[in-house]
Each structure stands twice: as structure tokens, then as C-alpha cells.
């Protein structure tokens with residue numbers, strides 16, 4: 001059963017979590033099945049407990065029946081005990097004997113009648129009457145009533161014959177005159193040793209059993225013959241619980257105890273009396289109604305009080321109990337189901353949360369792994385990049401060097417002329433000096449030697465600049481004097497200037513501006529710009545290159561303007577590319593501007609170019625200004 005419920009529960013949960021119409025129908029079906037299942041379980045358990053219930057309810061009914069019986073017996077016994085001694089007491093009244101002796105005495109009858117009436121009132125509304133030995137009633141408490149016993153003959157009643165025999169007696173019967181059932185208690189009225197008459201006290205029972213009606217149970221009091229004398233059901237009175245023998249019937253008839261026609265069997269069931277829980281089927285008109293019976297003996301010998309509980313009442317109560325138990329089981333199962341469902345729901349939510357967490361964790365791990373891989377790749381790339389950059393720097397250095405050497409190569413013809421010229425002059429001065437000394441013209445010889453000394457100074461200066469220029473420059477940056485750099489660069493290009501007949505115009509400003517950079521590298525850039533300017537002015541009658549320096553608070557600019565044709569638009573974009581040249585083979589390598597560009601960028605500066613409105617190209621080196629003192633040349 002638990003498995004079935006669990007299965008239903010899962011179905012319900014699965015369906016309850018979906019929202020489409022079809023699934024809602026399915027939920028309704030599941031709920032229907034569930035409720036049906038629970039009801040079936042409830043019914044099944046109810047049926048299981050049915051016999052047990054019936055016994056239990058019967059037992060309870062028995063208990064209450066017994067207490068009812070006790071009450072009936074008590075009240076009956078008490079009445080009988082109260083009334084039984086009364087006739088003997090009353091019989092001792094002298095007036096009774098007086099009347100019996102003088103029955104014709106008309107004055108005495110009313111007196112005794114009234115005396116008995118008052119007595120009857122005193123003992124509780126019961127008839128009290130006096131019977132003469134011939135059976136005729138001579139005085140009675142009900143003398144005023146229409147159904148007065150006065151003059152009635154009761155010689156057939158056993159209570160009369162018994163009392164006439166000298167013994168107190170008791171009898172029960174349906175009153176002939178009163179049509180009331182009653183107990184008759186009688187005693188002889190004695191005159192010495194003779195019985196002069198009989199005093200009777202009648203106790204009616206109609207009022208007693210009339211109060212028993214309206215209950216679930218029926219109550220019956222049967223006499224020793226098994227005739228129902230008192231009953232909660234008026235129709236059951238005088239019916240018999242056992243079949244009467246002919247002798248019994250005759251006795252009843254003779255004593256006119258009960259109407260003979262009423263003595264029909266109430267039931268065929270035997271052994272009803274004294275056997276508790278026996279089923280008794282009562283013939284009630286056309287149908288037979290079953291009862292359970294309980295009985296107790298009452299104070300009169302052979303008498304029994306019986307309680308009859310309808311089997312249908314027990315059945316109904318049993319069904320109620322079963323329904324109650326079934327419903328309780330149903331409700332308990334429902335509660336258990338709801339609790340289980342809640343737990344299952346909670347477990348499911350936890351499971352989903354767990355799965356989600358696991359998935360998230362897995363994703364995070366995957367992403368972390370991916371990121372690690374990407375990171376590693378990035379690190380590798382950065383390392384590659386750094387290696388490439390280092391390589392590039394080396395290459396650049398080599399290029400700078402190569403560029404310088406290329407410039408030197410280009411300048412070598414002019415340089416050899418520059419050096420050869422003072423050398424030839426030195427040779428001439430020396431030869432002349434020797435002649436002057438031979439002729440003792442020491443003054444002239446001295447002049448020549450001074451000239452020779454000037455010439456060697458000039459050669460030494462050129463050589464020094466060349467050495468500096470050719471030297472591989474360091475990477476470090478420092479404060480550099482812009483004026484000095486331009487002066488030295490002009491000196492370096494002087495051989496080319498002389499050779500080409502060009503002109504360099506430089507108005508060195510009074511302020512010695514300093515910038516951040518490398519002395520030799522800046523010198524190399526300026527030499528390059530001057531050299532290109534001279535080349536550009538080739539076509540002009542005289543190539544003129546103008547150099548000027550300008551400054552802002554943060555920058556210093558070196559302008560180099562030539563009088564050449566300027567830069568053609570298609571060339572302007574490429575002039576900073578390595579190996580781009582428009583010059584004929586042997587004259588240019590196309591490295592000068594590309595190296596210059598890198599050098600100026602290394603300084604944190606810019607190299608700009610534009611065609612001047614008056615013609616010619618103007619290069620501008622924009623450099624970071626500093627106010628530190630220029631450092632030693634590096």
C-alpha cells in the first residue's frame with residue numbers, strides 16, 4: 001500500500017509541477033484515483049474491524065440494557081414490597097368486619113366505602129375493596145366511579161379463593177371492570193377463627209410501563225407462565241414468550257386473568273429468558289423483527305424483566321462506528337500522504353538545487369580551466385611579444401648602426417676630400433717651411449708651421465665627430481643640449497655642404513634649451529634631416545637648409561626647412577618606412593627617416609613633416625623639454 005501511495009505521490013508531484021491544461025486534467029485524475037484509493041483503504045479497514053465493532057457495540061448495548069433492567073426491577077420490586085403487606089393491615093379495621101357481619105346495614109356501607117376511598121388515596125391512587133364470602137364486593141374505594149366494583153362478583157379470582165382459605169395472596173390480571181392491568185394483593189378479614197370476607201388492594205401497572213416507551217430498546221416483564229404482563233410496546237401485552245399448555249390456558253381462562261384471544265406467541269424463539277445476547281425474532285404484524293435480548297429475574301417468583309435491543313440499531317451503530325473508523329483512517333492516510341508529499345517535494349527541490357549547484361560548479365571549473373589555458377597562452381604570447389620586442393630593439397640598434405655606417409659611407413668621398421685637402425695643404429706648408437728655413441726665413445717658416453698646426457686641429461676635430469657619430473649609442477635617456485647637437489650635426493655635414501655648394505642657415509637661440517633624449521642619437525637624426533635637405537635642394541641654384549629652434553613650456557621643436565620640391569603626396573605616407581627611397585642606387589638606402597622616427601619615439605617625442613607654403617619640405621622634431629643640465633655625451 002505504501003508503495004502504491006508513493007507511486008501515486010510521485011505521479012502527482014510530476015504532474016503538479018507542469019502547467020499545461022492536459023497535465024492539469026491528469027492531475028485531477030490522479031487526485032481522483034488517490035482519493036478513491038484512500039476511500040477503498042478506509043472501507044477495507046472498516047470492513048476488517050466490522051465484526052469486532054459489532055461485538056463491542058453489542059457489549060455496550062448490553063451494559064446499558066442491564067442498567068435499564070435494573071431500574072425496571074427496582075421500581076417494580078419496591079412497589080410490590082410496599083403493597084404486599086397493606087391488605088393484612090387494612091383487614092384488621094373493625095368497620096370491615098362489622099360490615100361483613102351486617103351486610104344489609106345501609107348506614108355502614110357508605111361509611112366503609114368512604115373509609116376505603118380515603119385509604120386508597122393515602123396509599124397511592126389504588127383500588128381497595130372488600131369482598132363478602134359469596135364473592136360479592138360489598139365496599140370499595142371507587143364507589144363513586146362509573147366503573148365501581150360495588151356488587152361485582154369476584155369468586156373466580158384466585159386471590160379471593162386463596163384469601164377465603166385463610167392465606168394472604170397475590171395475583172395479577174387485566175381488570176374485568178377497569179380494563180386496567182394490576183397486581184391484586186388480598187388478605188382474609190377474620191372473625192375469630194372464621195374468615196368473614198376478603199380485603200383486596202389493587203395496584204395498577206398501566207402507568208408504569210407507559211413510561212417505558214420511546215426508547216431504542218423495548219422492555220418487557222413476563223410472568224412465570226411466560227405471558228407478557230408489562231411491555232413498552234402496548235401491542236405486545238398478554239402475548240406469550242413460550243407456547244402455553246392447555247392446562248395453563250384453562251387456568252387463565254377460569255380465573256379470567258387475561259383475555260384468552262390476546263395470548264398469541266410474540267416469538268418462536270425458545271430459551272429467551274435467562275440467556276443473554278440471544279436473538280429473538282418478534283412477529284410484528286406481517287414482518288419479523290430481530291432483537292438481541294437481556295433478562296433479569298424480578299421479585300415475583302418465575303418473573304423476568306427483559307430488554308430487547310433491535311438488531312437494526314446495533315447494525316446502524318456498528319456502521320456508524322465503521323464509517324467513523326474508516327473516515328479516521330482515510331483522514332490519517334490523507335495527512336500521512338500530504339506529509340510524505342511535502343517531504344518528497346522538499347527532497348526534489350533539494351535534489352534540483354544540488355544538481356544546479358553541481359552544474360554551476362562544473363561550469364565554473366570548466367571556465368576556470370579555459371581561462372587558465374587562455375591565460376597561459378596569453379602569458380606565452382606576452383613572452384613571445386617581449387622576445388620579439390627585444391629582438392626588434394636589437395635589430396633597431398643594428399639598423400641605427402647600419403644607418404650611421406651608411407651615412408658615413410655616403411659621406412666618405414666628401415670626408416676623404418675634407419681630410420685630403422688639409423693634408424695637401426700641410427704638405428705644401430711643410431715643403432715651403434723647409435725652403436724658408438733653408439733660406440733662413442724663419443718668420444715665414446713659423447707662419448707655415450702655425451698653418452700646419454691649424455690644419456691638424458681641423459683634421460682632429462673632424463675625426464672626433466666621426467668617431468662619436470660612428471659610436472654605438474646607449475639606450476639611456478638624459479638631458480641633451482639642443483643647440484650643441486645642431487652645431488655638431490652641421491659640422492658633420494660640412495664636407496657635404498662644401499662639396500655641393502649648399503648653405504646651412506642656423507640662428508642658434510640665446511637660450512640653451514635642453515630636452516630628454518640621447519645626445520648622439522639626436523645628432524644622428526639632425527644629420528639625417530640636414531643631409532636629406534641638402535639632397536632635396538639639389539635642383540635649386542643653391543641648396544639652402546634653414547634650421548631653427550622653438551620652445552613651449554613643455555616641448556622644444558627643431559625645424560629643418562629646405563628649398564627642395566617638397567614631398568609628393570604619394571611619397572609622404574611612405575617616407576618613414578624602412579628601405580623606402582627615391583634616390584638612385586648608391587646614394588640612399590631608405591633607412592635614415594625610419595631610424596629617425598624610432599629614435600624620436602624612444603625619446604617620447606614626435607617627428608612631423610609638411611610642405612612649407614613658400615615651397616620645400618619642413619621637418620619638425622617635437623621633443624620633451626627639461627630644465628636639467630645637459631649630461632655628458634653618451
Ligand code: ADP
Nearest residue numbers: 532536575581582583588589590591592593617
Ligand atoms: P634616403 O635618404 O636614403 O633615401 P631617407 O629615409 O632619409 O632615405 O629618405 C627617404 C626618402 O624620403 C627619400 O628618398 C626622399 O624621397 C624622401 N625625402 C626625405 N627628405 C626629403 C626632403 N627634404 N624633401 C623631399 N623628399 C625627401
